[in-house]
Amino acid sequence: MPKIEVKKERFYRLIGKPYDRDTLEAKLTFAKGEVDDVDEQTGVLKLELNDTNRPDLWSTAGLARFLRILETGRIPEYTFFSRPGDSLDRHGSRGIRTVVVDPALKDIRPYIAAFAVQGPPVDANTLEDLIQSQEKLCGNYGRKRKTIAMGIYRSTLIQYPVHYDAVDPEQTKFQPLGFDRVMNLLEINREHPKGQEYGHIVAGFSKFPFLQDAKGECLSFPPIINSATIGAVEPGDTELFIELTGTDMDSLFLATNIVACDFADLGYTILPVEVQYPYDTPYGRKVVTPFYFQEPQRVSIAAIEKLLGEAFTSEQVLAALKRMGNRAEIRSAGKGNEASRSAEVVLYPPEYRNDFLHGVDIIEDVMIGVGMDHFKPVTPTDFTVGRLTDSETFARKVVVLMVGLGFQEMIFNYLGSRKDFIEKMRISGEDLIQIANPMSENYEFVRNSILPSLLQAESVSASAPYPHHIFEVGKVAKKDPSDVYGSKTYNYLGFLSAQSDAGFNLISAQLGALLYYLNVEYTLEEVEDPRFIPGRVAAVLVRGKPVGVIGEVAPEVLENWGIEMPCTAGELCLDWLY
Numbered sequence: 001m002p003k004i005e006v007k008k009e010r011f012y013r014l015i016g017k018p019y020d021r022d023t024l025e026a027k028l029t030f031a032k033g034e035v036d037d038v039d040e041q042t043g044v045l046k047l048e049l050n051d052t053n054r055p056d057l058w059s060t061a062g063l064a065r066f067l068r069i070l071e072t073g074r075i076p077e078y079t080f081f082s083r084p085g086d087s088l089d090r091h092g093s094r095g096i097r098t099v100v101v102d103p104a105l106k107d108i109r110p111y112i113a114a115f116a117v118q119g120p121p122v123d124a125n126t127l128e129d130l131i132q133s134q135e136k137l138c139g140n141y142g143r144k145r146k147t148i149a150m151g152i153y154r155s156t157l158i159q160y161p162v163h164y165d166a167v168d169p170e171q172t173k174f175q176p177l178g179f180d181r182v183m184n185l186l187e188i189n190r191e192h193p194k195g196q197e198y199g200h201i202v203a204g205f206s207k208f209p210f211l212q213d214a215k216g217e218c219l220s221f222p223p224i225i226n227s228a229t230i231g232a233v234e235p236g237d238t239e240l241f242i243e244l245t246g247t248d249m250d251s252l253f254l255a256t257n258i259v260a261c262d263f264a265d266l267g268y269t270i271l272p273v274e275v276q277y278p279y280d281t282p283y284g285r286k287v288v289t290p291f292y293f294q295e296p297q298r299v300s301i302a303a304i305e306k307l308l309g310e311a312f313t314s315e316q317v318l319a320a321l322k323r324m325g326n327r328a329e330i331r332s333a334g335k336g337n338e339a340s341r342s343a344e345v346v347l348y349p350p351e352y353r354n355d356f357l358h359g360v361d362i363i364e365d366v367m368i369g370v371g372m373d374h375f376k377p378v379t380p381t382d383f384t385v386g387r388l389t390d391s392e393t394f395a396r397k398v399v400v401l402m403v404g405l406g407f408q409e410m411i412f413n414y415l416g417s418r419k420d421f422i423e424k425m426r427i428s429g430e431d432l433i434q435i436a437n438p439m440s441e442n443y444e445f446v447r448n449s450i451l452p453s454l455l456q457a458e459s460v461s462a463s464a465p466y467p468h469h470i471f472e473v474g475k476v477a478k479k480d481p482s483d484v485y486g487s488k489t490y491n492y493l494g495f496l497s498a499q500s501d502a503g504f505n506l507i508s509a510q511l512g513a514l515l516y517y518l519n520v521e522y523t524l525e526e527v528e529d530p531r532f533i534p535g536r537v538a539a540v541l542v543r544g545k546p547v548g549v550i551g552e553v554a555p556e557v558l559e560n561w562g563i564e565m566p567c568t569a570g571e572l573c574l575d576w577l578y
Contacts, residue, residue, distance in 0.1 A: 001050045002140055003036060004132060006060040008043040010125055014064035014265065016071065030324075030368055031057055031066055052439050053355040055255070058136040060129045061262035062352070069325045078261060080115075080270040081351055082288035087274065097160055097271060099243070103278040104166035108202070109209045109222065112164050112275055113256040113289040114243040116155050119268030122237045126266065130233075133262065137255045138223075143441050145198050148246040148255050149223030151211070155239040157230045159214040161276075164245070166207040174218035175228040185210070185221055194225045209245060219243070249282050253293050254354045260290040261352045294349040299359030301330075301343040307363050310375070317345055320369030321362070325350050328362075394578045395473050395491055401517050405510060407469040407495060412453035414475060415443035420452050424560035426530040431479045433487050446477045450494025451531065451569050455553070458498050459561040466565065467499030473574070493548075496569040504536045507550045507568035511540065520577050524550075531557055532569075540572060548572035 012018040019027065024045075025035055032051040039046070049057050056062045069075055099114050134150050142148025169185035176188050183191065185208045189199035201223055202208050211219035213230075220226040222245040233240065242259060246252040260270050270290065277285045283293065305311050314330045321328045328347040347365075349356050356362060367375075388396075399409060418441070422429035433446040447453065450472050461468060473493050480488040497506060508524070515522050524538040529549060531537075537551030550570030558567060 001048055001052065002055075002058050002136055003046065003048045004058055004060070004063070004136065006045050006047065006063070007125055007128075008038075008045050011045060011060055011064055014061060015067045027067055027070065029372070030070055031063065033057070033063075052140070054353070055137055055141040056258045056261070056350075056352040058140070059133040059258075059262050061265045062133075062258060065261070065265055066325060070323055073319075073322055075322065075325055075327060075350075076261075076265070078264055078270075078290075078351055080260070080264070080272055081257070081290050081292040082272060083292055084283060086288050087286065097273040099162045099164055099273055099275045101275065101277050102163070102165040104207055105164065105209060106279050108166055108205050108207065109245050109247060110279075111247065111249050111252050111281065112243060112245045113252050113287075113291070114162070114241065114273040114275065115256070115260055115290055116239065116241045116271040116273065117263045117268040118155075118239050118271065119263070119266070120238065121235070122233065122240070123235055127233065127235065129262075133259060137258065140439055141251070141255060142246065143438060143444075145223040146201055146441060147248050147251055148244060149198075150242065150244045150255070150259070151220045151222060151226050151231060152233050153219050153226065153230045153241040153243075154233060154237055155241040156237075157217070158219070158241055159217075162211060162213050162219065162241075162243075165210045165212065167210040169208040172208070172210055174221070176221070176225045177228050177231055178225075179228065188221060188224060192225055198224050211243065250293060250354065253289065253291050254352070257290050257292075258352045290351070292351055294351070294354055294356075297347045297349065297356040297359065297362055299345050299347075299362045301345065303359055304345070304363050304366055307360070308367055308375070309378075312366070312370075314343060316370065317366055320366045321345070321347060323369040324365045325353075326365060390578070391491055391575060395574055398493055398514070398518070398574060399473050401514055402471045402473075402493070402495065405469075405513055407471040410454070410457055410470050410472045412450070412457070412472055412474065413443070414447055414477075415445065416447055416452065417442050417444055420456060421445050421447055421449075424455070424557065425449075425452055426554070426557060426560075433477055433479060448476050448478045450474060450476060450492050450571055451496070454494055454496040454569060455557070455561045455563065455567070458496060458565075458567065459563050461498075462564065467497060467502075468565075469495075469497050471495035491574040492571055493574055494569070494571040496553075496567055498563070498565045498567045500566065502552070502566040502568045504538075504550075504552055504568070507552075507570055508538075511550055511570060515577075518577065522547075530554065540570075542577060545576065547576040 021035060028034055033047055033049040036048045037046040057066055097116060099112055101112060130152060138145045138149050173182050173184045175182050176192055189195040189203060209222045211222060217230060218227040219230050244252055244256050264270055272288050272290060274286060274288045304317060318328055326347050328345055331344045331346055332342050345362060347356060347362050421432060432448050435444055438444045454470055457470060458468060471494060475489050476492045477487050477489045479486060520542060523541045525541055527537060527539040529537045531554060532551035533554050539546045540548040540550060548571050553567040553569050
């Protein structure tokens with residue numbers, strides 16, 4: 001979960017009042033947060049925020065805004081946002097601040113949003129907050145800059161229009177931030193620490209993204225590194241230019257809006273920028289950013305009452321939503337103070353939020369805004385008796401048998417990366433389920449096998465005495481077009497042995513012992529599986545149906561994981577054994 005650090009004095013000044021620790025703890029529950037630590041010497045609060053759908057809270061200004069609204073009920077007005085069809089004429093700045101996009105970027109990194117700010121001199125605390133916001137938004141929400149990357153520049157050194165180009169990485173050169181020499185983009189990817197960390201995002205393209213102004217002065221090589229001149233913001237600067245590039249327009253606009261609202265709350269004037277595209281986008285070819293793109297959401301009063309189990313007046317619902325920073329109205333309300341059953345709440349999301357995907361999200365904000373202490377505990381009236389399912393009973397029996405066979409039980413995450421689940425295992429990954437909007441590429445896929453998890457554990461266990469025998473009984477999920485949800489989840493057993501003489505005879509004996517005690521008859525059939533050595537891998541058949549696989553792990557797979565000891569491994573679908 002995201003963790004942020006805020007300077008206590010600055011934080012409370014933005015809220016408008018100080019809190020003691022107990023009060024702060026209580027207030028943070030409304031933001032699904034908690035105090036992780038307090039450094040009294042430096043005056044730094046370390047806060048943990050448990051809602052990954054609220055990136056607007058991952059900064060000092062953003063969290064202070066939330067608590068300030070909670071305290072006062074006053075929702076800030078941000079007049080600098082554009083709507084579909086707006087131009088810079090609306091802001092009295094026709095043709096002054098523009099970004100021109102190269103057509104070649106359409107299939108590389110197609111979208112950019114930008115704005116400029118003017119205001120008080122930037123101080124060390126502001127710079128720290130900016131860096132933290134940049135890291136959290138681009139690292140957590142932007143999937144380590146893959147979908148969102150942000151750059152901050154000295155606006156006084158920029159001449160418009162700014163050009164967002166696709167350039168030859170070998171011929172294009174500039175001095176990157178942190179280096180004292182000019183380098184081309186390929187050299188930056190190889191030698192610069194940021195290039196080594198993020199260069200893979202653009203490495204597969206023949207041209208790289210590049211930002212330069214009308215004079216040809218480099219702003220940055222997004223999403224990697226700023227230039228050492230325009231991109232080196234210093235304390236005392238009063239005018240800044242902020243740009244964000246990415247692959248998804250809504251995510252990009254949300255991140256842009258969050259940063260713009262943070263600057264506005266800190267006392268800066270926001271100056272919109274017009275982005276000119278040579279190709280169609282979801283919002284047209286000319287978009288003035290910051291841009292309000294959110295759509296109103298609706299839910300009935302009846303649905304709120306049904307889900308929360310209590311009756312609410314229209315006034316109570318609107319007050320709760322306002323406490324959470326939302327503008328809303330009631331339509332088709334009944335007479336008097338009580339809302340009719342047909343009344344509907346229409347909510348207009350704040351500029352910095354895009355987490356209202358369904359009426360249930362509105363109901364959640366009503367629940368939090370009313371206060372959890374509003375809901376009194378109710379003793380259940382239905383009598384139920386809980387028991388283990390047959391599958392769980394069988395799985396626990398398998399665990400006991402594996403421990404009896406000398407294996408050590410492990411527990412792993414069900415989510416992982418493409419690198420671990422696909423590339424290192426030498427498989428196509430066709431039946432892996434990919435998450436559409438992961439917070440991190442490290443948790444982008446749902447596992448379809450336990451073997452990568454076992455190999456990952458073995459890769460960091462070389463210092464432990466051999467032999468190693470480990471296993472896990474857990475869930476895997478696989479695509480299944482015949483299922484109404486498009487996928488199915490199974491209970492699986494995965495087991496692995498690592499020792500100098502690990503071979504097919506070893507794992508065949510382990511499998512035989514397990515299935516003997518489970519009273520399951522089986523046969524083996526030679527198969528091809530890229531994870532195992534050819535000729536030393538077999539499918540496990542029960543009643544003529546494949547239920548798993550065992551074999552000697554291929555040297556290439558072991559090398560991918562950095563494992564030097566021979567390994568045997570296998571897995572069985574427990575749902576097909578009983």
